[in-house]
Amino acid sequence: MIRNERMKVAEQREIARNIYELVLEGKLADEIREPGRFIHVKAGETMDPLLRRPISIADYGNGRITLIYRAEGCGTRLISEKSPHGTADVLGPLGNGFPVRAAAPGTKALLVGGGIGVPPLYGLSKQLKEAGVEPVHVLGFQSDDVVFYEEKFSRLGETHIATVDGSRGTKGFVTDVLAKLGHEFGVYYSCGPVPMLKAVAEGMAGTEGYLSFEERMGCGIGACFACVCHTDSNDRGYVKVCSDGPVFKAGVVTI
Amino acid sequence: MSRLQVELPGLTLKNPIMPASGCFGFGREYAQLYDLSKLGAIMVKATTLEPRFGNPTPRVAETPAGMLNAIGLQNPGLEKVVTEELPWLEQYDVPIIANVAGSETEDYVAVAERISNVPNVRALELNISCPNVKCGGITFGTDPEVAGELTRAVKAVSAVPVYVKLSPNVTDVTEIARAAEAGGADGLTLINTLVGMRFDPRTGKPVIANGTGGLSGPAVKPVALRMVYEVSRSVSIPVIGMGGISDVDDVINFMSAGATAVAVGTANFVDHFVCPNLIDALPDRLDELGIGNVTQLIGRSHRI
Numbered sequence: 001m002i003r004n005e006r007m008k009v010a011e012q013r014e015i016a017r018n019i020y021e022l023v024l025e026g027k028l029a030d031e032i033r034e035p036g037r038f039i040h041v042k043a044g045e046t047m048d049p050l051l052r053r054p055i056s057i058a059d060y061g062n063g064r065i066t067l068i069y070r071a072e073g074c075g076t077r078l079i080s081e082k083s084p085h086g087t088a089d090v091l092g093p094l095g096n097g098f099p100v101r102a103a104a105p106g107t108k109a110l111l112v113g114g115g116i117g118v119p120p121l122y123g124l125s126k127q128l129k130e131a132g133v134e135p136v137h138v139l140g141f142q143s144d145d146v147v148f149y150e151e152k153f154s155r156l157g158e159t160h161i162a163t164v165d166g167s168r169g170t171k172g173f174v175t176d177v178l179a180k181l182g183h184e185f186g187v188y189y190s191c192g193p194v195p196m197l198k199a200v201a202e203g204m205a206g207t208e209g210y211l212s213f214e215e216r217m218g219c220g221i222g223a224c225f226a227c228v229c230h231t232d233s234n235d236r237g238y239v240k241v242c243s244d245g246p247v248f249k250a251g252v253v254t255i
Numbered sequence: 256m257s258r259l260q261v262e263l264p265g266l267t268l269k270n271p272i273m274p275a276s277g278c279f280g281f282g283r284e285y286a287q288l289y290d291l292s293k294l295g296a297i298m299v300k301a302t303t304l305e306p307r308f309g310n311p312t313p314r315v316a317e318t319p320a321g322m323l324n325a326i327g328l329q330n331p332g333l334e335k336v337v338t339e340e341l342p343w344l345e346q347y348d349v350p351i352i353a354n355v356a357g358s359e360t361e362d363y364v365a366v367a368e369r370i371s372n373v374p375n376v377r378a379l380e381l382n383i384s385c386p387n388v389k390c391g392g393i394t395f396g397t398d399p400e401v402a403g404e405l406t407r408a409v410k411a412v413s414a415v416p417v418y419v420k421l422s423p424n425v426t427d428v429t430e431i432a433r434a435a436e437a438g439g440a441d442g443l444t445l446i447n448t449l450v451g452m453r454f455d456p457r458t459g460k461p462v463i464a465n466g467t468g469g470l471s472g473p474a475v476k477p478v479a480l481r482m483v484y485e486v487s488r489s490v491s492i493p494v495i496g497m498g499g500i501s502d503v504d505d506v507i508n509f510m511s512a513g514a515t516a517v518a519v520g521t522a523n524f525v526d527h528f529v530c531p532n533l534i535d536a537l538p539d540r541l542d543e544l545g546i547g548n549v550t551q552l553i554g555r556s557h558r559i
Contacts, residue, residue, distance in 0.1 A: 001287060002287055004526075042525070047320045047472070047473045047501070048320045050317060050322060050472050050473070050521070050525060051317050052525065091476060190361060203277065215312060216316075216317075217313070218315050218322070219278075219284070219523065221284040221285075222283075222284045223278065224278065224280075224324075225280075225309060225326045225329045226313075226314045226326065228314075228329065229312075236306070236331065237308060238308060238329075243284065
């Protein structure tokens, strides 16, 4: 069920440069059934900024949800100023997440994230591990100062970091790491900027994959048609990222 | 009779609150959140003769207390709307106002004739004011003569009353309003969005792929109120007012300016329960203002 709830801010901290981890408490957390879904957050208490901000759910459980986001514009800046004992007006959970069952127990699953696309892969990795799947993570960032959750991912499985400037891990893009990985994967999951998703999907062609997309949104529930993408796989010729996605099987969205 | 009930040509509304066209799809998404029978009416998304994909993305951009959109009338086309979307809405006790759009007069006429015969469609809203399509839309809404002729052509085939949705992107909105009235319009709805732009300072390019978009939200409310006021004083057909409505005093003010009912647009994206919340809040606010019946609000500013 989609709820509109004033959730309690339990924790908020900056975990990398301009990257914040926000933990919220409320009934909405119990409505989440799969990793990779998102919530729509009202940034401030006034009409400016007006629209909600869609933020992916990094982790959830025990009445809490963890969000990791980058404070970049006026809206996310306001969200980063929320402090414990304060509240956040949240609509959710929204969208469709990653199918954990697509990975068979005893096999390896590849998780590829780029920048602020990394967070939802954390909750996914935890659930894969619980299901007896071995997650392998390839995480790309701009530079050392915006890398986050490396240790947490490492605890769940093999983790490779790539930075564009080479200040941590492999210099270059996630695809540079993928080219050198020797594993066999039953399935892959990816979230990040579209050029990265495209490169990952091409590099992993022939393997079942799931991609999480980001698009500018209005309503977040499928009514306003702001976030549509072309597709060749259904008769209407489009999908809505917010309500049909944000996770799609690779090949569904034309990229 | 309920103190919130209002009467309009073709429409008996249990309350004067309805979602505006383009902000509510065909109701399916909001039906997950609350009972649509609670609404006074529903203005469904614009329907064109053929399916339309709409414009490239990004289609929306935030602006101070508002937003720009250039969706481009994306819709599944007349056939699907008539055979799937509108019959699905039959399960709710709520009159439907069908928004009709097109590129040519013939398109409007064809859509109007068929859609006006769907049982739950109680009125049409003639979309002559969409700023985001290259042909049709606003080109019909900025020339009084063209607007009047289109209204006449649609009136000739429609089985239900016709409301004409006016554009604010004109020098004198009352001129178009009078032309629509002369063309036989049963009512007017206003305002559609104001054409605007936003640029990305890093690239110097517009943020919206279409270049321009329609401005909506609280930012346009004073303009909308002024136009509802002017138009309702210059015609004798009723007006449904819209433009930045988000709280109960906005409803009061639009009705005071001359609207018989109001539509809520962008606010549905911000507070997804805004329509039922406004319906619940209205009686208490009327009590506070010492007003017995919501109809007493209509055009009360004109009498002062």
